[in-house]
Amino acid sequence: MTHEMEPAVAVRGLRKHYGEVRAVDGVDLVIAPGEVVALLGPNGAGKSTTVDLMLGLASPDEGEVALLGLPPREAMVKGGVGVMLQEAALLDDVTVRETLEVIAGLHRTPKPVDEALRRAGVEELGDRRGALLSGGQKQRVRFAMAVVSDPDLLVLDEPTAAMDVESRRDFWRSMRDFTDTGRTVLFATHYLEEAEAYADRVVFMRAGKVVADGPVATVLASVGGRVLRATVPGARLEGLLGLPGVTTAELRGERAELHCSDPDRVLRELLAVHPAARDVEIRALGLEEAFVRLTAKESV
Numbered sequence: 656m657t658h659e660m661e662p663a664v665a666v667r668g669l670r671k672h673y674g675e676v677r678a679v680d681g682v683d684l685v686i687a688p689g690e691v692v693a694l695l696g697p698n699g700a701g702k703s704t705t706v707d708l709m710l711g712l713a714s715p716d717e718g719e720v721a722l723l724g725l726p727p728r729e730a731m732v733k734g735g736v737g738v739m740l741q742e743a744a745l746l747d748d749v750t751v752r753e754t755l756e757v758i759a760g761l762h763r764t765p766k767p768v769d770e771a772l773r774r775a776g777v778e779e780l781g782d783r784r785g786a787l788l789s790g791g792q793k794q795r796v797r798f799a800m801a802v803v804s805d806p807d808l809l810v811l812d813e814p815t816a817a818m819d820v821e822s823r824r825d826f827w828r829s830m831r832d833f834t835d836t837g838r839t840v841l842f843a844t845h846y847l848e849e850a851e852a853y854a855d856r857v858v859f860m861r862a863g864k865v866v867a868d869g870p871v872a873t874v875l876a877s878v879g880g881r882v883l884r885a886t887v888p889g890a891r892l893e894g895l896l897g898l899p900g901v902t903t904a905e906l907r908g909e910r911a912e913l914h915c916s917d918p919d920r921v922l923r924e925l926l927a928v929h930p931a932a933r934d935v936e937i938r939a940l941g942l943e944e945a946f947v948r949l950t951a952k953e954s955v
């Protein structure tokens with residue numbers, strides 16, 4: 656592989672506004688070769704716009720992008736970057752194999768088409784025309800299209816959007832084979848469990864900005880994440896919120912859920928006020944809860 660000394664992705668001060676909407680509002684992101692990074696955020700956070708700017712499909716108002724040390728278009732033309740976008744068209748009357756042959760023909764050192772089909776787990780779909788593919792099959796074929804150039808960097812926008820559970824599992828198995836060879840992957844997703852399972856690092860966006868960036872465990876720790884649950888007869892929400900160390904609290908019937916960073920302390924405080932509290936559980940915050948807390952704060 657080439658470009659080993661350069662970051663796979665280097666984005667600095669990226670901005671794109673559409674009228675009043677700050678779709679991307681000052682994003683910095685450096686991804687080292689070999690990293691698998693998930694881009695997360697609620698609808699409208701700016702993930703797709705960031706991906707489009709990174710790939711040179713839209714031009715930024717401000718900021719710079721380098722992929723594998725090159726301007727995006729140059730990196731793409733060289734075949735170093737594989738791309739899987741949600742809306743990538745598949746021609747109805749052309750077979751999957753023919754589509755892949757056309758794409759392979761655009762690159763200098765493509766993989767054999769059969770190998771790309773195999774990597775994407777769609778060997779049996781080679782002779783199928785685009786019109787006859789299901790939504791999930793189309794996504795797998797788009798993956799084959801993205802890897803046929805044998806790229807060092809793969810950028811995927813919601814790759815598993817139309818897939819059922821089994822297809823998603825197969826897809827990620829193919830992806831593992833790809834990343835095991837030291838390639839770099841950036842994928843945007845709404846499935847937090849995919850980020851948790853497959854990414855070395857998560858980047859959370861909200862309102863055009865990066866609000867958290869790091870390994871899953873580090874991001875969870877930064878959100879201060881422990882949850883203490885207990886059955887607390889006679890509890891009232893205001894009282895629970897007033898306990899020292901509690902950041903947020905919920906109460907359903909007698910079952911209380913307290914978010915905090917020091918659950919031992921909160922438990923002592925709770926028992927001091929509510930000696931009858933019982934069925935206590937303490938667990939770490941999940942990525943989904945961290946996501947809600949990181950992305951639901953006051954708008955910036």
Ligand SMILES: Nc1ncnc2c1ncn2[C@@H]1O[C@H](COP(=O)(O)OP(=O)(O)OP(=O)(O)O)[C@@H](O)[C@H]1O
Nearest residue numbers: 673676677678696697698699700701702703704705
């Ligand atoms: N071409 C455009 N013209 C005007 N506004 C746009 C355009 N593209 C994106 N936006 C706006 O920019 C913001 C960010 O959109 P973007 O599609 O990047 O978000 P996203 O995080 O990818 O969302 P989703 O999870 O729904 O795909 C949104 O408010 C969107 O409406």
